[in-house]
Amino acid sequence: MKLSRTLAVAGRVLTQLRRDHRTLAMLLLLPCLLISLLWWMFDAVDPGIFSRLGPAFLAIFPFFVMFLVTSVTTLRERTSGTLERLLAMPMGKLDLVLGYALAFGAVAVVQSLLAVGLSVGLLGLEVVGPLWLLSLVAVVDAVLGTVLGLFVSAFARTEFQAVQFIPAVVVPQLLLCGLLVPRDLLPTVLKVISDVLPLSYAVDAMLHLTRSATTTEVWLDLAVVGGFVVGGLALGAATLRRRTA
Numbered sequence: 001m002k003l004s005r006t007l008a009v010a011g012r013v014l015t016q017l018r019r020d021h022r023t024l025a026m027l028l029l030l031p032c033l034l035i036s037l038l039w040w041m042f043d044a045v046d047p048g049i050f051s052r053l054g055p056a057f058l059a060i061f062p063f064f065v066m067f068l069v070t071s072v073t074t075l076r077e078r079t080s081g082t083l084e085r086l087l088a089m090p091m092g093k094l095d096l097v098l099g100y101a102l103a104f105g106a107v108a109v110v111q112s113l114l115a116v117g118l119s120v121g122l123l124g125l126e127v128v129g130p131l132w133l134l135s136l137v138a139v140v141d142a143v144l145g146t147v148l149g150l151f152v153s154a155f156a157r158t159e160f161q162a163v164q165f166i167p168a169v170v171v172p173q174l175l176l177c178g179l180l181v182p183r184d185l186l187p188t189v190l191k192v193i194s195d196v197l198p199l200s201y202a203v204d205a206m207l208h209l210t211r212s213a214t215t216t217e218v219w220l221d222l223a224v225v226g227g228f229v230v231g232g233l234a235l236g237a238a239t240l241r242r243r244t245a
Contacts, residue, residue, distance in 0.1 A: 002095065009099025010106070017107065027069055027107050031061040031115045039123045047124075054125045055206035056179045058134075062112055062142035063199060064170055070104050070149030071162045078153070094237040100150055101143070101233060108142030129209035133218060137209065140225050141202040147232035148198075154239040173199035178207070198228035 042049040205221035
């Protein structure tokens with residue numbers, strides 16, 4: 001692995017994203033639009049609902065959008081032969097995966113800062129813990145979606161198959177992350193499954209920051225999510241294929 005190669009891949013991906021205005025708008029603005037829609041819905045019924053559920057959605061929406069776009073984009077690179085050409089150069093798989101992760105991670109930083117700024121600054125989401133730590137959790141969560149998207153793209157042959165991973169990988173995490181039912185109240189088997197899903201810890205970290213000024217549990221949750229990110233990068237590099245059979 002060489003830093004220059006990783007940065008070269010990241011630069012190429014960022015250049016492509018800059019030219020693809022529709023994808024870039026989806027990455028940066030869609031989470032903000034979805035959060036605004038939820039606030040509008042909840043505000044008409046009970047303004048307090050957004051304060052209770054907003055942190056969970058602040059973790060879920062960036063994760064979902066980054067997973068979708070990254071998995072489809074990476075698969076498109078492979079089916080078009082771009083990965084084949086890149087890997088034919090003196091470049092390792094880890095260089096390539098880290099380059100993609102770095103590029104989408106940079107987008108995730110902007111995306112998360114926009115979503116947090118909108119939620120706290122305009123929509124009135126109350127945060128007890130440090131605002132910078134809330135932003136950091138949102139960024140790491142979005143990077144998690146990026147890494148998982150890179151990983152699952154290796155198992156898809158078409159963009160349609162990549163989208164099919166959403167109900168298999170994303171939806172179970174949405175159902176068991178504590179959004180619908182507190183994780184402590186889940187049946188034992190579902191609680192065990194929830195405990196090994198990374199999104200559960202991202203949502204927990206967000207909820208801690210809006211309920212308590214103590215950050216110890218937030219850092220523990222963030223460390224777990226970071227561990228999944230590192231593991232996902234390793235698996236992504238191990239399963240990366242040059243072309244789709």
